[in-house]
Amino acid sequence: xxxxxxxxxxxxxxxxxxxxxxxxxxxxxFIGLVFTSLLSFIILYSAGSQELxxxxxxxxxxxxxxxxxxxLAHIDPYQFKRYSALLFNIGIFLLIAVLIMGQxxxxxxxxxxIGFFRFQPSEMIKITTPxxxxxxxxxxxxxxxxxQLFIASLLIVIPTLLxxxxxxxxxxxxxxxxxxGVLFFAGLSWRFILGIVAAxxxxxxxxxxxxxxxxxxxxxxxxxxxADPLGRGYHIIQSKIAIGSGGIYGxxxxxxxxxxxxxxxxxxxxxxxxxxxxxxxxxxCVGLLIxxxxxxxxxxxxxxxxxxxxxxxxxxxxAFTFFVYVFVNIGMVIGILxxxxxxxPLISYGGTSIVTLLAGFGILMSIHTHKKFLPN
Amino acid sequence: MSRTYTIKDNxxxxxxxxxxxxxxxxxxxxxxxxxxxxxxxLQIVGHEHYATLAKDNxxxxxxxxxxxxxxxxxxxxxxxxxxxxxxxELIPEQISNLDDTLLRLxxxxxxxxxxxxxxxxxxxxxxxxxxxxxxxxxxxxxxAKFAVxxxxxxGVDIHARLVRHYPYYELASHVVGYVGRINETExxxxxxxxxxxxxxxxxxxxxxxxxxELHGKAGYAEIETNVQARAINIINEVDxxxxxxxxxxxxxxxxxxxxxxxxxxxxxxxxxxxxTGGVLVFASRPGFDPNPFVVGITxxxxxxxxxxxxxxxxxxxxxxxYPPGSTIKPFxxxxxxxxxxxxxxxxxxxxxxxxxxxxxxxxxxxKKGGHGGVNLNEAITQSCDVYFYTLASMLGIDRMHAFxxxxxxxxxxxxxxxxxxxxxxxxxxxxxxxxxxxxxPGETLITGIGQGFLQVSPLQLARATATLANKGNxxxxxxxxxxxxxxxxxxxxxxxxxxxxxKLGNVNNIIQGMVxxxxxxxxxxxxxxxxxxxQIAGKTGTAQVFNIKQDAKYNENEIDFKLRDHAxxxxxxxxxxxxxxxxxxxxxxxxxxxxxxxxxxxxxKQFLGDQK
Numbered sequence: 001x002x003x004x005x006x007x008x009x010x011x012x013x014x015x016x017x018x019x020x021x022x023x024x025x026x027x028x029x030f031i032g033l034v035f036t037s038l039l040s041f042i043i044l045y046s047a048g049s050q051e052l053x054x055x056x057x058x059x060x061x062x063x064x065x066x067x068x069x070x071x072l073a074h075i076d077p078y079q080f081k082r083y084s085a086l087l088f089n090i091g092i093f094l095l096i097a098v099l100i101m102g103q104x105x106x107x108x109x110x111x112x113x114i115g116f117f118r119f120q121p122s123e124m125i126k127i128t129t130p131x132x133x134x135x136x137x138x139x140x141x142x143x144x145x146x147x148q149l150f151i152a153s154l155l156i157v158i159p160t161l162l163x164x165x166x167x168x169x170x171x172x173x174x175x176x177x178x179x180x181g182v183l184f185f186a187g188l189s190w191r192f193i194l195g196i197v198a199a200x201x202x203x204x205x206x207x208x209x210x211x212x213x214x215x216x217x218x219x220x221x222x223x224x225x226x227a228d229p230l231g232r233g234y235h236i237i238q239s240k241i242a243i244g245s246g247g248i249y250g251x252x253x254x255x256x257x258x259x260x261x262x263x264x265x266x267x268x269x270x271x272x273x274x275x276x277x278x279x280x281x282x283x284x285c286v287g288l289l290i291x292x293x294x295x296x297x298x299x300x301x302x303x304x305x306x307x308x309x310x311x312x313x314x315x316x317x318x319a320f321t322f323f324v325y326v327f328v329n330i331g332m333v334i335g336i337l338x339x340x341x342x343x344x345p346l347i348s349y350g351g352t353s354i355v356t357l358l359a360g361f362g363i364l365m366s367i368h369t370h371k372k373f374l375p376n
Numbered sequence: 377m378s379r380t381y382t383i384k385d386n387x388x389x390x391x392x393x394x395x396x397x398x399x400x401x402x403x404x405x406x407x408x409x410x411x412x413x414x415x416x417x418l419q420i421v422g423h424e425h426y427a428t429l430a431k432d433n434x435x436x437x438x439x440x441x442x443x444x445x446x447x448x449x450x451x452x453x454x455x456x457x458x459x460x461x462x463x464x465e466l467i468p469e470q471i472s473n474l475d476d477t478l479l480r481l482x483x484x485x486x487x488x489x490x491x492x493x494x495x496x497x498x499x500x501x502x503x504x505x506x507x508x509x510x511x512x513x514x515x516x517x518x519x520a521k522f523a524v525x526x527x528x529x530x531g532v533d534i535h536a537r538l539v540r541h542y543p544y545y546e547l548a549s550h551v552v553g554y555v556g557r558i559n560e561t562e563x564x565x566x567x568x569x570x571x572x573x574x575x576x577x578x579x580x581x582x583x584x585x586x587x588x589e590l591h592g593k594a595g596y597a598e599i600e601t602n603v604q605a606r607a608i609n610i611i612n613e614v615d616x617x618x619x620x621x622x623x624x625x626x627x628x629x630x631x632x633x634x635x636x637x638x639x640x641x642x643x644x645x646x647x648x649x650x651x652t653g654g655v656l657v658f659a660s661r662p663g664f665d666p667n668p669f670v671v672g673i674t675x676x677x678x679x680x681x682x683x684x685x686x687x688x689x690x691x692x693x694x695x696x697x698y699p700p701g702s703t704i705k706p707f708x709x710x711x712x713x714x715x716x717x718x719x720x721x722x723x724x725x726x727x728x729x730x731x732x733x734x735x736x737x738x739x740x741x742x743k744k745g746g747h748g749g750v751n752l753n754e755a756i757t758q759s760c761d762v763y764f765y766t767l768a769s770m771l772g773i774d775r776m777h778a779f780x781x782x783x784x785x786x787x788x789x790x791x792x793x794x795x796x797x798x799x800x801x802x803x804x805x806x807x808x809x810x811x812x813x814x815x816x817p818g819e820t821l822i823t824g825i826g827q828g829f830l831q832v833s834p835l836q837l838a839r840a841t842a843t844l845a846n847k848g849n850x851x852x853x854x855x856x857x858x859x860x861x862x863x864x865x866x867x868x869x870x871x872x873x874x875x876x877x878x879k880l881g882n883v884n885n886i887i888q889g890m891v892x893x894x895x896x897x898x899x900x901x902x903x904x905x906x907x908x909x910x911q912i913a914g915k916t917g918t919a920q921v922f923n924i925k926q927d928a929k930y931n932e933n934e935i936d937f938k939l940r941d942h943a944x945x946x947x948x949x950x951x952x953x954x955x956x957x958x959x960x961x962x963x964x965x966x967x968x969x970x971x972x973x974x975x976x977x978x979x980x981k982q983f984l985g986d987q988k
Contacts, residue, residue, distance in 0.1 A: 141389070142389045142392060142393075143392065184396060184400070185393060185396045185397070185400070187389075187392045187393070187396060240418060240422075240426065241426045241429045241430050242426075242430065243415070243418045243419060243426070244418040244419060244422045244423055244425065244426025244427070244429075244430075245423070245426045245427040245429070245430035246419055246423075247419055247420070247423040247427065248419060248420060248423075277415070277418075277419070281419060282415055282416065282419040282420065285412075285415050285419070286412060286415070289408055289411065289412065292408075293404070293405075293408060296404060297401070300397050300400065300401055303393075303397060304393075304394055304397050309389060309393075312393050316393075316396070316397060316400065319400075320400055320404075323404050323407075327407055327408070327411065330411050331411065334411065334414050334415060334418060335414075336410070336411075336414055
């Protein structure tokens with residue numbers, strides 16, 4: 001753990017450093033996030049047909065997200081723990097409200113219109129679910145016993161199903177994995193983990209039965225995209241062409257031909273990695289993955305240094321969920337996972353995911369900068 | 377399980393947690409490596425394969441342009457057709473140096489700069505990767521020349537396209553119209569899906585009015601291509617719906633007779649089949665050759681057409697407005713009878729002028745010394761102005777306006793062409809609204825002889841004549857008789873029945889007056905009554921020209937000619953069973969009887985001669 005000791009020493013006595021520390025900002029994590037966001041603007045400019053309008057709108061969202069992160073970083077983690085259950089229950093209530101309104105509206109309903117702004121409860125649930133489970137498990141000795149496991153599983157399944165019913169498979173997946181992350185860090189026995197994996201595989205036909213038509217289509221398309229090149233397999237084939245044609249060094253910034261020609265759908269949102277890979281090649285992709293790993297590594301380090309069980313579990317889960325984001329998005333764009341609507345974190349165009357993500361990082365920073373006692 | 381006997385062992389928990397962090401980190405590294413391996417597979421191993429696919433994304437959707445409908449005349453003669461022609465087309469995105477390529481092409485094929493400019497303009501408007509024509513209607517020689525050097529011009533190719541052709545050139549240019557390249561404004565209003573692949577759209581005339589019917593519906597083909605963008609397989613094809621063929625009521629031979637008869641004059645001839653309202657002749661002279669508009673008329677040629685004093689682009693039959701002159705008299709006479717302002721035996725004395733009470737101004741007759749005592753019939757035959765001054769004064773402008781309106785003066789006929797003018801039928805209200813002046817009695821008088829504010833188009837005049845011949849059953853003119861689609865035929869525009877309540881005796885009396893115009897010894901158009909077994913009813917007219925073009929160059933002979941009166945003639949035949957109504961306007965023709973009437977005579981004789 002030598003590297004981590006070094007990063008702990010990384011505290012330049014500069015004015016900015018002092019201000020950031022006063023703001024409870026973790027400098028290495030902050031640098032990683034700013035760097036990724038800047039990269040996002042560079043790619044969005046190219047993928048969004050070089051429209052400044054898109055950058056301005058994304059800039060506003062990123063600004064808001066960083067603001068929220070700073071606010072959350074300032075709050076004592078004890079407060080998060082204290083309000084975990086309340087926030088979780090509010091989230092579930094809003095999800096049900098959205099679902100009922102969706103029934104009335106006849107169609108996919110994810111938004112809640114609160115007069116002056118629209119709000120997506122499923123985004124909030126992404127953070128409140130691991131908070132809730134971490135809070136619950138921290139009350140008991142670890143590793144969790146079967147009764148706690150059962151209740152924790154219930155706490156994961158309820159929001160997951162509510163979101164899957166909206167239907168929003170991507171978010172449901174992220175919520176489930178954030179909850180599962182807490183269980184994993186809480187010391188869920190390996191045998192149990194293997195058992196769950198076996199159970200899920202055997203339950204596949206049941207899950208299949210509950211899937212909606214378009215969700216089934218996505219899975220089928222993932223298994224054999226070439227079967228329907230103009231229809232459902234289009235996204236995957238086109239993004240593979242874009243990535244593959246990028247080669248080792250890429251076609252250079254603004255050099256993407258596939259997104260330019262509209263061959264590549266959703267090039268600014270879920271499939272932005274394809275544009276990135278086409279323009280910056282294998283080198284760029286590996287570089288981006290390293291950048292993500294540095295952020296995740298820092299988050300795991302923060303988790304390891306956390307001083308109470310709740311903080312550890314929550315920090316570990318947030319780090320893990322961030323990786324799930326990266327893995328699922330890139331995995332689907334390069335054609336090794338089915339297409340589910342998960343954006344590339346911090347890079348894809350779109351406001352809600354970046355706000356939630358940076359809120360999570362704000363909590364991580366809060367955990368790291370509000371130490372009650374020094375480690376021995 | 378209660379918290380009282382569960383003691384948290386922080387040390388154990390801490391170790392467990394750190395182990396899990398390490399396990400998570402290892403898992404993340406392993407999974408990320410999986411991503412990298414996949415990326416290596418795609419970007420290094422599969423690079424060549426995917427680069428090829430990217431270069432020419434292997435599936436293309438090609439629009440299939442529908443064949444434009446053909447336009448026929450009433451006897452099935454082709455007025456507008458599609459001819460196969462070769463065009464030189466470029467896909468700018470496949471050319472590395474466009475300017476250089478154009479320069480080289482220009483040298484080899486002698487392309488004028490103007491065509492290059494035109495191409496550049498059109499290219500910018502096109503979607504990316506669209507083949508845009510540089511030359512249309514290439515000669516065999518040009519095709520051969522390019523074929524030799526083709527390998528040196530990637531992205532440039534010869535395409536066989538159907539190009540619109542108008543075999544009658546200037547003869548029917550105004551009525552048939554033409555297609556031209558789609559311009560920016562049209563691009564915004566036309567349905568994009570239907571016009572993907574189409575370069576042309578109907579601009580004026582029938583081509584413009586029936587654009588939707590003629591164009592048809594576009595189809596498309598999903599084509600698999602190889603690296604050279606050559607089609608190797610058609611995956612799916614949806615055939616286009618060809619445009620409908622249109623059968624006009626127009627008789628192109630009769631049109632030619634009318635057009636030729638106008639000779640060197642500018643003017644218009646409109647003939648209507650009375651029973652149906654179908655337009656037989658719709659001639660405006662001078663015409664213009666519509667074919668250059670299809671390939672893209674050069675700026676110089678267009679300017680020449682635009683600035684010509686004879687205004688060949690101007691559709692006189694539809695948009696030309698003239699004072700009707702004496703051709704209005706039969707209608708005024710009929711109004712007098714219908715309103716019981718006068719009886720047809722009633723004689724008025726014509727001293728050669730007319731004076732309003734207490735006004736010294738004399739309104740002159742065209743015949744110095746006057747016609748003496750004339751009844752209505754004789755007044756029409758001899759075109760006595762004083763009789764109609766008197767009658768107009770008795771009727772008043774309000775009743776004249778109401779009566780003439782029923783015959784379609786002052787309103788659009790509703791013919792299936794765009795840009796029709798409604799002319800002007802003056803009234804008290806009109807003058808108050810438009811000129812802010814009250815109506816003067818003198819204006820009533822000159823309206824009675826078809827001068828003053830009154831303005832009519834040749835089409836309106838023909839329509840009113842046909843309605844008169846039809847004893848008040850209003851005739852609605854139209855041009856398209858049948859619209860023939862694949863497997864279905866529909867009629868042209870709907871005509872609605874409307875009847876002006878007229879007393880048959882009154883109408884017959886007026887018609888008798890018009891017959892005398894042609895057939896009596898004192899008739900103003902007696903020159904055309906030879907060689908016929910039936911009677912023609914007609915009325916001559918002479919309209920004063922009171923304005924010359926402001927910017928016209930001063931040239932004594934020219935001005936003299938331009939100041940000459942317009943000659944008019946309205947007619948229908950046979951008088952006892954009217955089949956055809958003809959209106960003729962000859963600009964600066966002088967006298968209706970000597971110049972305009974013979975033109976109508978030729979049209980009537982040919983039409984009725986063909987009928988037998």
